[in-house]
Structures are given as C-alpha cells and as structure tokens.
Amino acid sequence: MGKRILVHVCCGPCATSSIERLLEEGYEPVLFFSNSNIFPNEEFLKRYENLLIVAQHHNLEVIIDSWDHDQWLEWIQGLENEPEHGARCSRCFRFNLLRTEKKAKELSIPLFCTTLTVSRFKKSATIFAMGEDLEGFEPIDFKKKDGFTKSVKLAKEMNLYRQEYCGCEFSWR
Ligand code: SF4
Incomplete structure (x- = not known):
C-alpha cells in the first residue's frame, strides 16, 4: 500500500506529469478539484471535465469541491488590482490549500499537496510558504524532474x- 495523498488539482494539463510522478514515487493519490478562483463557472467546469480525462487514464478518483466564487472574491478583497504573481495570487493559493487541508482531514488522508507547483508561471517557494503551517502539507515541487515540459507533452x-x-x-487582462 502506498501513502495516501490528497492532491489539489488546478487543471488537467497540470495533473498529467504530477500524477505520473506521484505514482512513480509510490503515493496513492486522490484528486481534489477545488478552484473557486476560476471564473466564470463554465470555465471551472471545462477544466474539471479535462481533469476527468486524466483521472480516467490512471483510474483515479476525483472529488469536486463546490464553486464558491463569491466567497473567494471576499477572500481577496482589496487585492483585485494587484499584478499577477503578487499578493492576490498568494492569498488565492492559501484559499485553495486551506480547503484541501480541510478535505484531507474529513477523509482521514494524512497528506496533501498541490499541482499548482508544476506551472513555470508560479513560484513554488510562494506556494510552499502558503502551505507550510497546514497539517499534512507536502511541499512537492512538481516543476522538478522536468515536470512542466512533461505536462505540456502529455497534455498534447x-x-x-x-x-x-x-x-x-x-x-484576463
Ligand atoms: S493565482 Fe492569481 S491570477 Fe491566478 S486565479 Fe489566483 S489570483 Fe487569479
């Protein structure tokens, strides 16, 4: 039996190489699509449906969280005009990581991580700082081991x- 881990997944492409790496490293991933930051709802559902393709490929379970965009807007209030990679984004990571921590506890899954670190547009150190005090958080850097390049290839x-x-x-802007 591998180590069970709840994986916060932001989208299908980022899930591809991250899941492969977790499986190679002996984890037992359960996927959690929790992305109230995504707007509009059609886009949220489109990204979820793409994730299902990846999950089916690996025969993995996906849990979908509710889309609470209004709650997310309240959470980042005052930071709307921040540039990308700034304070709004850090707070956004925190929102999704807190939800994942809560879900992992509910499901008695001891560990959790996020595929957000695969993107070359997001600093893994910032994501880790947002999760370091959370119970069970595993700071896995999915960019490493060529993760981003592999994700582009697999998504294609x-x-x-x-x-x-x-x-x-x-x-959008
Ligand atoms: S990471 Fe930043 S740009 Fe991306 S959805 Fe969150 S707040 Fe918006």
Whole structure:
C-alpha cells in the first residue's frame, strides 16, 4: 500500500506529469478539484471535465469541491488590482490549500499537496510558504524532474484543453 495523498488539482494539463510522478514515487493519490478562483463557472467546469480525462487514464478518483466564487472574491478583497504573481495570487493559493487541508482531514488522508507547483508561471517557494503551517502539507515541487515540459507533452498527447489565462477574472487582462 502506498501513502495516501490528497492532491489539489488546478487543471488537467497540470495533473498529467504530477500524477505520473506521484505514482512513480509510490503515493496513492486522490484528486481534489477545488478552484473557486476560476471564473466564470463554465470555465471551472471545462477544466474539471479535462481533469476527468486524466483521472480516467490512471483510474483515479476525483472529488469536486463546490464553486464558491463569491466567497473567494471576499477572500481577496482589496487585492483585485494587484499584478499577477503578487499578493492576490498568494492569498488565492492559501484559499485553495486551506480547503484541501480541510478535505484531507474529513477523509482521514494524512497528506496533501498541490499541482499548482508544476506551472513555470508560479513560484513554488510562494506556494510552499502558503502551505507550510497546514497539517499534512507536502511541499512537492512538481516543476522538478522536468515536470512542466512533461505536462505540456502529455497534455498534447491526451488532447487536453489548455487555458489561456490563470483562472480569475483579474487574470484576463
Ligand atoms: S491570477 Fe491566478 S493565482 Fe492569481 S489570483 Fe487569479 S486565479 Fe489566483
């Protein structure tokens, strides 16, 4: 039996190489799609459906969280005009990590991590800082071991939708 881990997944493409690496390293991943930051809801569902393709490929379970975008907007209030990679984004990571910690506790899964670290547009150190005090958080840097390049290749092979903006309405511009 591997180590059970709840994996916060932001989208299908980022899940590809991250899941492969976790399986190679002997983890037993349970996928958690918790992304209230994504706007609009159609986009949230589109990214979820893409994740299902990846999950089916590995025969893994996916748990979908509710889409509480209003709650997320309240959480980042005052930071709407921050540039991407700034304070709004750190707070956004925190929101999703807190939800994942809560879900891991509910399911008695001892560990959790996030695929957010695969993106070359996001600093893993910032994500780790947002999770370091949370119970069970595993600071896995999915960018390492060529994670980003592999995710691009695998997403192409699986014919996955690749979004052109990070997620929230403030990342459109
Ligand atoms: S740009 Fe991306 S990381 Fe930053 S707040 Fe928006 S959705 Fe979150």
